[in-house]
Amino acid sequence: MRHFAALLDRLGYTPGRTAKLRLMTAYFRATPDPDRGWALAALTDGLPFSFPVRRTLAALMDKRLDAELLRLSRDYVGDTAETVALVWPEPAEVQAAPRLADVVAELALIDKGDLGARIEGWLDRLDATGRWALLKLLTGALRVGVSGRLAKTAVADLAHGNADQVEEIWHGLSPPYLSLFAWLEGRAEKPDISGAPVFRPLMLAHPLEDKDFEALDIEAIAAEWKWDGIRVQLAAGRGEARLYSRSGDDIGPSFPDVLGAVRFDGVLDGELLIKRGDDIAPFNDLQQRLNRKAVTGRMLAQYPAHIRLYDALMIGDEDLRGLAFTQRRRRLEEWFVANRPHAMDLSAVLTFTSKADLAAVWRTTRGIGIEGLMLKRRDSPYLPGRPKGHWWKWKRAALTVDCVLMYAQRGSGKRSSYYSDFTFGAWRETSDGSRTLVPVGKAYSGYTDAELVDLDRWIRTHTVSRFGPVRSVVAELVLEVAFDAIQRSPRHKSGVAMRFPRIHRIRWDKPAADAARLAEIEQLIDQS
Numbered sequence: 001m002r003h004f005a006a007l008l009d010r011l012g013y014t015p016g017r018t019a020k021l022r023l024m025t026a027y028f029r030a031t032p033d034p035d036r037g038w039a040l041a042a043l044t045d046g047l048p049f050s051f052p053v054r055r056t057l058a059a060l061m062d063k064r065l066d067a068e069l070l071r072l073s074r075d076y077v078g079d080t081a082e083t084v085a086l087v088w089p090e091p092a093e094v095q096a097a098p099r100l101a102d103v104v105a106e107l108a109l110i111d112k113g114d115l116g117a118r119i120e121g122w123l124d125r126l127d128a129t130g131r132w133a134l135l136k137l138l139t140g141a142l143r144v145g146v147s148g149r150l151a152k153t154a155v156a157d158l159a160h161g162n163a164d165q166v167e168e169i170w171h172g173l174s175p176p177y178l179s180l181f182a183w184l185e186g187r188a189e190k191p192d193i194s195g196a197p198v199f200r201p202l203m204l205a206h207p208l209e210d211k212d213f214e215a216l217d218i219e220a221i222a223a224e225w226k227w228d229g230i231r232v233q234l235a236a237g238r239g240e241a242r243l244y245s246r247s248g249d250d251i252g253p254s255f256p257d258v259l260g261a262v263r264f265d266g267v268l269d270g271e272l273l274i275k276r277g278d279d280i281a282p283f284n285d286l287q288q289r290l291n292r293k294a295v296t297g298r299m300l301a302q303y304p305a306h307i308r309l310y311d312a313l314m315i316g317d318e319d320l321r322g323l324a325f326t327q328r329r330r331r332l333e334e335w336f337v338a339n340r341p342h343a344m345d346l347s348a349v350l351t352f353t354s355k356a357d358l359a360a361v362w363r364t365t366r367g368i369g370i371e372g373l374m375l376k377r378r379d380s381p382y383l384p385g386r387p388k389g390h391w392w393k394w395k396r397a398a399l400t401v402d403c404v405l406m407y408a409q410r411g412s413g414k415r416s417s418y419y420s421d422f423t424f425g426a427w428r429e430t431s432d433g434s435r436t437l438v439p440v441g442k443a444y445s446g447y448t449d450a451e452l453v454d455l456d457r458w459i460r461t462h463t464v465s466r467f468g469p470v471r472s473v474v475a476e477l478v479l480e481v482a483f484d485a486i487q488r489s490p491r492h493k494s495g496v497a498m499r500f501p502r503i504h505r506i507r508w509d510k511p512a513a514d515a516a517r518l519a520e521i522e523q524l525i526d527q528s
Helices: 002-013 017-030 035-043 053-062 067-077 080-087 100-109 112-124 128-139 148-159 163-170 178-184 210-215 283-287 297-302 325-339 355-363 449-461 518-527
Strands: 221-226 230-237 240-245 266-276 305-315 344-346 372-377 391-395 399-410 419-429 435-443 463-467 470-473 478-483 485-488 496-499 502-507
Touching: 002 017, 002 035, 002 128, 017 035, 017 148, 035 100, 035 148, 035 178, 053 067, 053 080, 053 112, 053 128, 067 080, 080 128, 100 128, 112 128, 148 163, 148 178, 221 325, 221 355, 221 391, 230 305, 266 283, 283 485, 283 496, 305 325, 325 344, 355 372, 399 435, 399 449, 399 518, 419 449, 419 478, 419 518, 435 478, 435 496, 435 518, 449 463, 449 470, 449 502, 478 496, 485 518, 496 518
Parallel strands: 305 344
Antiparallel strands: 221 372, 230 240, 230 266, 266 305, 372 391, 399 419, 399 470, 399 478, 419 435, 463 470, 478 502, 485 496
């Protein structure tokens, strides 16, 4: 456990992708099985256990520290695991730290009622860094600046390979990944996943810049609408079907209406949407279905899921990824006509004759409620990752509106000392001529580090009330907010919800009274 804790600690304070890769590769090379496999699981998908850890920790801390002092400490530190690790009493005598594999083995068998005593015993055997790492492991919130993809790249470096080789077989494996390490170290053959419904790395696009558009050979490009859903991969084989997000997370249990009717083998690429008749519902409707552990019949009826297909990686057991886009598209169209799969259709390939024609099509996207265009080289094979010069995403221009800062919340991790999450509002006018601010969105990106310091200083000197980590501020500061779309939402007090809001500009110069009215923002719904 101490070696794993040291790894997490160094990762958290090490900037730069290359340096983090070196740390993880060295750890995986030096650490024996099965500890390194469980560490890899923690850095990628998380451990396959679910316990009421936060409630258990609260009960343990009640016996050791005043509740108000713990709350104030948590507010200052910004992280529950780090707070508990720092205030936990040091043991009277040094004890041997538990192994990571032993912790996981006990968790697999432990009863929830015994969890508190077990955590208490482990914490008493660890130093502050070890306690922090243990609690991060149990809560599944490592936050050390490492993505699952980066961890897989570090593992692949054991064999001087690349993460795509690991990603290709990843979903056919399970922790502690003994067969994976055996293959990478040359002690066994590559795990066989043929025919299994596993995730294949997606091909991603680069944002289209002016120089890219100028360099385009228009005759070599195909264009499709960029739909406002979530990118998914449908994999079917060996009598199973799974639905994966772009990051490889299995989201199928939330969409039984899509998976339940799959009667084919293959791997298809598309966009998950909510469809009503011929119309695509706003993204806010799709959010009602995401991350649902239980899906009711009423939800299936209200928010029917649909996949709009873009591409085919495999049909049956034939791998199509080496073919050109136009060939894959033709095979996909032939397959679709022959199979007519339930709750799926094909994304249209658009017609245009010149760059001016294509730009004119792009300018129509906001008016018809589409996110933008996807441009793809006709001769492009299906390449994992984000290869340059093959696919581009040409998103419609963002909408902007001036709003008034209402609340600010402390961030987590490196931002725990700053108020970095901002709730902003617009003026709602009433029939008697008065007006009040109502929240229309929340953003925590778009500003520079220097602007964050200025915002934090302003918030601290203009606070009117506090609610734990949240401060209410005087209604004086105007933020120009950029967002991709806006829809009606009965779940929000203002009745609207923004899509991907971010801070575009801080309007230090603008009076709050001149910020947007809610009625003005509602008019933008028709432009979304």
